[in-house]
Amino acid sequence: MKSSKKYYKIQNFIKKRIQKGIYPVGTYIPSENEICEQFQTTRTTVRKALDELLKEGFIAKEQGKGSKVIERRKSLGLLTVKGFSGAIDYAVETTLTEKPKITQWDPIIAFPLTKEEKKSKCVYFQRVRCINNRPVVLENNWYALDALEVIKPSDFIEGSFFKTLSQKYLIEVMGADQELRSIPASKKVAKNLGLKEGDSILHISVRFQTSKPGLNLYGDLYCNTSEYPIRNSYYS
Amino acid sequence: MKSSKKYYKIQNFIKKRIQKGIYPVGTYIPSENEICEQFQTTRTTVRKALDELLKEGFIAKEQGKGSKVIERRKSLGLLTVKGFSGAIDYAVETTLTEKPKITQWDPIIAFPLTKEEKKSKCVYFQRVRCINNRPVVLENNWYALDALEVIKPSDFIEGSFFKTLSQKYLIEVMGADQELRSIPASKKVAKNLGLKEGDSILHISVRFQTSKPGLNLYGDLYCNTSEYPIRNSYYS
DNA sequence: AAGTGGTCTAGACCACGCG
DNA sequence: GCGTGGTCTAGACCACTTT
Numbered sequence: 001m002k003s004s005k006k007y008y009k010i011q012n013f014i015k016k017r018i019q020k021g022i023y024p025v026g027t028y029i030p031s032e033n034e035i036c037e038q039f040q041t042t043r044t045t046v047r048k049a050l051d052e053l054l055k056e057g058f059i060a061k062e063q064g065k066g067s068k069v070i071e072r073r074k075s076l077g078l079l080t081v082k083g084f085s086g087a088i089d090y091a092v093e094t095t096l097t098e099k100p101k102i103t104q105w106d107p108i109i110a111f112p113l114t115k116e117e118k119k120s121k122c123v124y125f126q127r128v129r130c131i132n133n134r135p136v137v138l139e140n141n142w143y144a145l146d147a148l149e150v151i152k153p154s155d156f157i158e159g160s161f162f163k164t165l166s167q168k169y170l171i172e173v174m175g176a177d178q179e180l181r182s183i184p185a186s187k188k189v190a191k192n193l194g195l196k197e198g199d200s201i202l203h204i205s206v207r208f209q210t211s212k213p214g215l216n217l218y219g220d221l222y223c224n225t226s227e228y229p230i231r232n233s234y235y236s
Numbered sequence: 237m238k239s240s241k242k243y244y245k246i247q248n249f250i251k252k253r254i255q256k257g258i259y260p261v262g263t264y265i266p267s268e269n270e271i272c273e274q275f276q277t278t279r280t281t282v283r284k285a286l287d288e289l290l291k292e293g294f295i296a297k298e299q300g301k302g303s304k305v306i307e308r309r310k311s312l313g314l315l316t317v318k319g320f321s322g323a324i325d326y327a328v329e330t331t332l333t334e335k336p337k338i339t340q341w342d343p344i345i346a347f348p349l350t351k352e353e354k355k356s357k358c359v360y361f362q363r364v365r366c367i368n369n370r371p372v373v374l375e376n377n378w379y380a381l382d383a384l385e386v387i388k389p390s391d392f393i394e395g396s397f398f399k400t401l402s403q404k405y406l407i408e409v410m411g412a413d414q415e416l417r418s419i420p421a422s423k424k425v426a427k428n429l430g431l432k433e434g435d436s437i438l439h440i441s442v443r444f445q446t447s448k449p450g451l452n453l454y455g456d457l458y459c460n461t462s463e464y465p466i467r468n469s470y471y472s
Numbered sequence: 473a474a475g476t477g478g479t480c481t482a483g484a485c486c487a488c489g490c491g
Numbered sequence: 492g493c494g495t496g497g498t499c500t501a502g503a504c505c506a507c508t509t510t
Contacts, residue, residue, distance in 0.1 A: 005498070031476060042500050044280070047477085063477050064507035177469045181461040182418040182438040200436040202418040205465075229415040229441075241479070267495060278481050283496085299496050300488035 010039055010049035018058050018069050019170050028066035029059065056172075072166070091131065094159025098126035100151050109142060109218045110179050110205030116214055120146035127159065128192065136228055138192045140220040147215035161217070165210065172211045179205040185222070193224045202230060246275055246285035254294050254305050255406045264302035265295065292408070308402070327367065330395025334362035336387050345378065345454045346415055346441030352450055356382035363395065364428065372464055374428045376456040383451035397453070401446065408447045415441045421458070429460045438466060 014035075017023050030038070035046045050067055053059045059067045103124045105113060122142045129137040141161065148169070157163040165171040184198040193201065206219040223230055250271075253259050266274070271282045286303055289295045295303045339360045341349060358378045365373040377397065384405070393399040401407040420434040429437070442455040459466055 007498075033476080042502085043477095044501090045499060048498080050477095061477065062508085064475080064509075066476060175469065177467070179465040179467050180416065180438060181465045182436040182459070183461075184436050200418040200420050202416060202438070223418070225417040225419075229417045231413070231415050233411070233413045243479075264495095269495085278483085279496095280482090281480060284479080286496095297496065298489085300490080300494080302495060 006039070006041055007045050007048040007052070010035060010041075010046060011052045014049070014053060015056075015058060016170065018053075019166055021167070023069050025069050025071055028068050031066055072172070092136075093130045093133075094156075095128045095130065096125065096153055096156060096159070097128050098124065099153045100125040102145055102150060106140070106142065106220075108140075108220055110220075111177065111207045111218065114214070114216075116146065117144045117216070120144040123148070123150050125151075129159075131228060135193050136224050138189060138222040142218045143215060147212065169212070171215065173208050173217075174211050175209045177207045181205075189222045193222065195224060199224075199226075201225070204230075242275070242277055243281050243284040243288070246271065246277075246282060247288045250285070250289060251292075251294060252406065254289075255402060255408075257403070259305050261305050261307055264304050267302055308408070328372075329366045329369075330392075331364045331366065332361065332389055332392060332395070333364050334360065335389045336361040338381060338386060342376070342378065342456075344376075344456055346456075347413065347443045347454065350450070350452075352382065353380045353452070356380040359384070359386050361387075365395075367464055371429050372460050374425060374458040378454045379451060383448065405448075407451065409444050409453075410447050411445045413443045417441075425458045429458065431460060435460075435462075437461070440466075 014023070014029060018029075023029050029035075032043050032046050032050070035049075036043055039046070050059065050061070053067075054061060057072050058069065060070045061067050100123050102121050105118070105122050106124070121144075123145050124140070124142050126141070127139045128135050129139065148171075151161070151164060155164050155168060157167060162173055165173070181203045182200055183203045185193065185195050185201045187197045189195075189201065190197045190199060195201070202221075202223040202225050204219070204221040204223065206221065208217040208219070210216065250259070250265060254265075259265050265271075268279050268282050268286070271285075272279055275282070286295065286297070289303075290297060293308045294305065296306045297303050336359050338357050341354070341358050342360070357380075359381050360376070360378050362377070363375045364371050365375065384407075387397070387400060391400050391404060393403060398409055401409070417439045418436055419439045421429065421431050421437045423433045425431075425437065426433045426435060431437070438457075438459040438461050440455070440457040440459065442457065444453040444455070446452065
């Protein structure tokens with residue numbers, strides 16, 4: 001039951017300190033030798049722990065210098081607006097257009113809910129992402145109330161739900177499934193995005209899995225891609 | 237000057253044998269101890285080599301059994317038609333509508349070409365992907381002639397360019413960048429996909445990076461997502 | 473020169489799958 | 492019981508960055 005692996009303990013110890021901001025982004029964590037001493041172990045074990053943190057995207061290793069805390073990579077493959085996390089940065093502003101509230105599950109959700117989720121009420125909120133003061137993405141989100149309390153509007157960190165999860169609840173996004181469709185805009189969505197009814201927009205249904213058992217975040221996004229395409233990257 | 241790392245040699249040795257089919261998919265590669273003996277080294281080094289192959293998606297480890305050769309994961313995040321690599325499998329048939337031929341670079345390519353690519357002529361081909369005999373995706377592809385000879389139509393393995401690259405040339409796809417836009421169908425594209433002009437379709441611009449230096453594959457895809465959405469998944 | 477991470481050795485014991 | 496991969500020890504030397 002208890003994972004008594006030494007490298008796992010080290011890995012979690014450091015991860016928690018990163019999440020809590022004790023090792024802030026951009027700084028270096030203690031050297032491998034220092035960690036060895038602290039945990040009374042050998043470099044092989046410490047390196048295994050750091051390798052895991054590397055895979056999870058918490059640190060980057062720099063030979064001759066140390067292991068640097070990095071911004072966790074873009075919520076793991078979340079499709080991003082072009083430039084959002086790239087070199088040419090557009091200023092993306094997020095507005096909370098519907099504050100988190102308890103409601104029923106919306107049948108529009110494209111993924112099957114778990115038994116536990118079906119039994120639970122859900123929390124819903126809506127955001128609009130703007131670039132240059134023009135709305136580009138309309139985003140609806142749901143999660144199970146049984147898995148996480150209703151988040152307060154003031155808790156959104158820079159409009160980001162994931163940053164809130166990570167920094168306030170120590171929960172990380174572990175993976176995502178997405179479905180993409182090109183559709184004509186409905187009257188309602190068109191109004192929200194400043195478009196005409198029938199204009200081509202991108203509809204994304206997404207399910208994010210988190211490190212907290214039972215907590216999935218479901219999303220329903222409408223994107224105006226005419227000016228800012230949606231982009232994503234992969235590497236191995 | 238020791239030219240290369242031991243684990244790297246082992247890694248490449250095994251990778252080549254997998255690519256060549258000496259270790260077919262589904263079989264087990266030699267045990268760690270056997271590899272140790274063969275290369276006169278220790279398990280630490282062998283395990284480092286196997287860890288790399290694991291990351292690259294060539295093998296899966298099974299405790300108590302061995303390391304099994306697996307189907308390389310879905311071209312690394314290539315967006316796939318729903319069900320294509322999932323449980324409910326649609327039969328996707330690929331038709332080569334334009335055979336590979338030497339031509340000029342098309343300005344529609346959404347990514348900047350490298351200096352070497354600009355100097356080179358390029359190879360172009362076009363395919364249509366059908367489900368239930370109905371066209372769903374129209375796909376244009378380009379690559380630099382200087383980086384790879386003109387591939388023969390008969391060399392396409394199950395309509396797949398990537399399988400051809402892997403099995404015939406031992407080249408693997410290492411990563412991809414994509415841009416997605418929702419657009420109204422042009423007359424030409426509409427005709428190819430059996431749609432009306434102006435219908436909403438998904439336009440994907442993609443650049444695949446390969447393990448062969450200088451070889452990138454550029455793609456320009458038009459997808460009818462009304463019936464079969466495009467899907468992708470991530471995990472960490 | 474000192475400190476960091478990268479590679480490697482030569483062992484050990486454990487957990488798991490299977491006959 | 493045996494072979495497999497998983498974890499771990501206690502060292503060594505190298506390549507790289509900084510002082």
